[in-house]
Amino acid sequence: MHENPGISGTAAVRPAPRVRKRLLPTLGDARNSIRDALRDAGLAPGGDQPPLILVACSGGPDSLALAEAASFFSRRGDYRVGAVVVDHGLQEGSAAVAERTRQKLEAMGLAPVLVRQVTVPTSGMGPEAAARTVRYAALDAAVEELHADAVLLGHTLDDQAEQVLLGLMRGSGTRSLAGMPAVRGKYLRPFLGLRREATLEICEHAGLDPWHDPSNRDSAYARSRVRTEVLPFLEEKLGPGIAEALFRSSRILSADADYLDEKAARTFEKLRLDPPAGSGAEGAELLLPEAPLRDLPAALRQRVLALAALALGGAQPSYERLAAVESLLRRTGSAGPVQLVGKVSVYRQPRGKAVHHGGSSYGNLVFRKKSST
Incomplete structure (x- = not known):
């Protein structure tokens, strides 16, 4: 009787089944949010030349989590996914932060990854507005240079809640209280429905070490005071769910503002x-x-x-x-x-x-x- 060479003893030795890493639920939510935003923007996946999507990444938890979630679509071949890192030069070591961020993004498989240094003017407007102006100018230039189809921004539900509170403090109208739009031209904000804690969880799960901007806790800035003092105080005194309630209000007011703005534009042209x-x-x-x-x-x-x-x-x-x-x-x-x-x-x-x-x-x-x- 001849022994089967593939059998040792009486039982075949089979390789152990590969254990698939369980998908983090918040990462799944993040991917779905990006997919829905791109679909709503009319950017169909795939094709001979998939659309080029850029992630605006500071190296912080929100934008790193956004890049990690977006890299999934690059690996599948649905979209080409690159990134732009804007170095404002406002803090010591900002160039090193930008370089480390570039390395992390390239390790995710994002390409191309551009690093852009900008100079923030010190007069003419507040520091936050000045930084925002030059940042978007750099992003606009990258879109034109690379012929990108969309730019993803990492603003979260918490950012939107802060924006609504700032609008209330200024006594602003419906459009301001509507907060940041989910879509503005080629700029998309797919994470407006996600809490900031979700982005921290995604970064931890992916082994990323995000940079934490010290200005986010600097009480010299109104937004920082809202983030670190006002919202926590409201949660303590009024109960949890304040951020979500402000976000819902922004969604309602955004729809109202869109309707009124459209009707006003037609009326203006008529009169x-x-x-x-x-x-x-x-x-x-x-x-x-x-x-x-x-x-x-x-x-x-x-x-x-x-x-x-x-x-x-x-x-x-x-x-x-x-x-x-x-x-x-x-x-x-x-x-x-x-x-x-x-x-x-x-x-x-x-x-x-x-x-x-x-x-x-x-x-x-x-x-x-x-x-x-």
């Missing part, structure tokens, strides 16, 4: 009048008829007035400035002008008087921007 021939020698002008403006609901009227200022190159007027413009419609006081940011003035043309070098415009509000020359 907008060109100035009489020969007017505007010293700048640009446009007219809005007073009677239809008075008939509008306040929410629409204020938006239409703001759109008129923006159409001339001005800035978004404050609530107080819009209230001053509305007082012209009541025709009980001064005929103006009301000065708005961006060298835009608004006035009510008295009966029989003409717009600058033009015909009578009685019954209209005149918006005028002075020429810079």
Whole structure:
């Protein structure tokens, strides 16, 4: 009797089955959030040349977790996934942080990974706004250079809750209280429904060592005070769930703001009048008829007035400035002008008087921007 060479004794020796690592539930949620955001943006996976997605990564837990979740789609071949690391140069050792972040991203399989150094201006605006402005300029340049289809940002539900509270502190309107949009052009925020704790858990699970920005705990910044003092205080005094409630409010207000903004844009284009021939020698002008403006609901009227200022190159007027413009419609006081940011003035043309070098415009509000020359 011949012994089977593949059998030792009476039983075959088989290799032990490979143990698959259990998928972390929060990582699965993160991947699903990215997939849904890309699908909603109309970016279909696969193809001969899959869409190029860039992750904006600071090296912090939120953006590192975002990169880790996005790398899954790169490995599957659904999308090409790269990253951009922006070094603001605001802290000692920032270049080393950016380099370590680049190495981590490349180890995930992301390509290309760009590191961009920027200079944050120290005058003209607050430090947070200045850093945000140059950061987005660097990201915009990377999108153009690489012909990227989308940029993923790592803002979480907690960031959104902080944004809503900051809007409340400023006394802002619906659009500001709606918080950060989930989509703005090519910028997508797939993690707005995820808590910050989830990103920390993903980083720990993946063996990543995120950088923790010390400015996030610097009480000199309003956002840091909201994060470290205000929200924890509200949770302590009012009970858990404050961040989630603020996030839900932002979703509701975002839908309301989208509807009102769209309706206001159509109304503005319908009401907008060109100035009489020969007017505007010293700048640009446009007219809005007073009677239809008075008939509008306040929410629409204020938006239409703001759109008129923006159409001339001005800035978004404050609530107080819009209230001053509305007082012209009541025709009980001064005929103006009301000065708005961006060298835009608004006035009510008295009966029989003409717009600058033009015909009578009685019954209209005149918006005028002075020429810079």
